[in-house]
Amino acid sequence: MSPQTLVLGANRLAALSWGETSAPTWVALHGWLDNAATFSRLAPALVTTLGIRLVALDLPGHGHSPHRGAGADYPLWGYVPDVLDALDVLDLRSTTLVGHSMGAGVASLIAAAAPERVDRLVLIDGLASTTSEPDETATQLQAALHARRRPRSAGKGYATLDNAVAARVRGGVTRIDGDTAQPIVERNLVNREDGRYHWRTDRRLVQPSLLRWTAAQMLATVAGIRAPVLLLQATGGVLTERPYLGEACRRIDGLERRIVSGGHHLHLERVRVAQVASEIVRWHQSIIGEPVS
Numbered sequence: 001m002s003p004q005t006l007v008l009g010a011n012r013l014a015a016l017s018w019g020e021t022s023a024p025t026w027v028a029l030h031g032w033l034d035n036a037a038t039f040s041r042l043a044p045a046l047v048t049t050l051g052i053r054l055v056a057l058d059l060p061g062h063g064h065s066p067h068r069g070a071g072a073d074y075p076l077w078g079y080v081p082d083v084l085d086a087l088d089v090l091d092l093r094s095t096t097l098v099g100h101s102m103g104a105g106v107a108s109l110i111a112a113a114a115p116e117r118v119d120r121l122v123l124i125d126g127l128a129s130t131t132s133e134p135d136e137t138a139t140q141l142q143a144a145l146h147a148r149r150r151p152r153s154a155g156k157g158y159a160t161l162d163n164a165v166a167a168r169v170r171g172g173v174t175r176i177d178g179d180t181a182q183p184i185v186e187r188n189l190v191n192r193e194d195g196r197y198h199w200r201t202d203r204r205l206v207q208p209s210l211l212r213w214t215a216a217q218m219l220a221t222v223a224g225i226r227a228p229v230l231l232l233q234a235t236g237g238v239l240t241e242r243p244y245l246g247e248a249c250r251r252i253d254g255l256e257r258r259i260v261s262g263g264h265h266l267h268l269e270r271v272r273v274a275q276v277a278s279e280i281v282r283w284h285q286s287i288i289g290e291p292v293s
Contacts, residue, residue, distance in 0.1 A: 001044040003036075006055065009089045013082060014064035018043040019053035026096040027087065028056040029079075029103030031126070031265075032173075033201055035063030037187040038100060042267045045277035050284060054098070057086055059106070061202035063187050074205055076129050079106045080113060087117060094119050096284075100267060101126040101238070112224035120287060121229040122280055124267050125237035127248055128222050132212040144208040152203060157196030164189055164197050174238060174264040183268065215244045223251040230283040231257045232276060237264040256283060 003016040016036040026046070030038045036056035043054045058065035059079050068074065083106060087095060094117050099107030104126025111118040132140055158164040168181045189197045213221075229252055233239045242248075249255055258279055262272040 001047065003040065003043070003056075008057075008086050011060075011082070011085070012066060013060070013086055014058040015055050015086070016040070016043075017053060017055045019047040019051075021053060023047075023051055023053040025053045025055055025090060025092055026098055027083070027090070027092070028054055028098040029059065029083065029100070029106050030056065030062065031101030031103055033062070033188075033205060034100070034184050035187045037063070037183040038265070038268055039098070040183045040268075041270065041273045042277055045273065046280060049277065049281050055086075055090060057083065058187075059083075059103070061205050063200060067202040067204075072204075073210065074202070075209060075211075076102065076105050077109055080109050083107075083110055084114060084117065093117070096120040096122065098122040098124070098280075099126060100124040101264065105129050108222060108225065111227050111229075112221045115224070115226045118227045120284070121225065121227045122283075123229065123231045124276070125232065125234040125239055125264050127231060127239065127242075127245065128218045129213050130242075131215045131218050131244065134214055137211065140208065140212060141210060144210045147207045155198065155203075157192065157194065157198040158189075159196060161186065161189065161197060164199075175236070176263065176265055177269075179270065180263075180265050180268050219244065219248060219251055222248050225252050225255075227254070228287050229255040230280065231255060232260050232266070232279055233257060234260055234262045234264055234266045236262060237266070258283075 001018055003018050006015040006017050008015055028039045035058045039056040047054055060082055061067050061074055096119050097107040104123040105128055107121055108128045111121050165178050165182055165185045168185050169178050188200050190200050192198050239245055249257055262269055266272040267276045
């Protein structure tokens with residue numbers, strides 16, 4: 001199933017869409033340094049089984065969406081207005097949000113801050129924001145400021161798509177194989193006049209955050225989530241490293257947490273995507289009262 005390419009609103013946020021425009025629409029949010037193509041293997045299964053339309057956004061600075069202006073930054077909460085604007089353009093008073101990793105964090109913030117816009121929440125190996133202890137604030141700020149003042153080279157690019165995929169596999173913060181990374185990498189590349197492939201993503205995305213929330217802020221925020229939540233935690237993902245994950249889950253009424261075998265990008269792994277889709281379908285059917293197959 002091939003996706004439709006969309007451009008949303010005056011800020012020209014890029015997106016990919018699967019399914020009929022007349023079907024109930026879900027909105028999907030990708031992870032850090034990824035893009036809408038991260039849902040390219042999961043979306044067709046959900047669209048076919050649930051009879052929905054799935055619109056996956058390229059968040060600002062990622063994929064085909066524009067970069068933020070000079071002097072701007074990319075804090076997690078900064079994406080919240082972008083997503084709400086996209087919901088307005090799609091004429092969605094409320095919707096189901098599907099988020100992976102960073103996108104799960106953004107979706108969590110939206111569900112807490114604008115609960116009337118979120119019917120249900122599907123989180124794939126991500127929840128809320130990463131945190132720091134209060135006494136780490138100065139150190140975090142120092143590292144972030146140093147990174148922003150460091151000169152940046154343009155980068156030489158890559159001779160082939162395979163070279164770019166290999167670079168993503170080698171340099172990724174989380175483990176990923178070439179076949180899993182390929183859809184993301186392809187959408188994140190542009191072939192320039194020099195004949196080489198260069199990243200579309202804003203290079204400022206790799207800079208450390210100026211500030212991080214404290215655990216108390218994160219826990220108080222997730223406690224405001226009112227929508228039913230499905231959390232799919234990967235056995236080889238990043239959530240196992242989160243010290244406050246258990247407490248965060250306990251703060252959310254209506255959260256169902258399922259442990260699924262796979263890596264951080266399990267929704268894009270060919271051997272895992274069917275299981276991920278099945279978990280989402282079963283949960284959704286149980287929420288809306290349909291028989292669970």
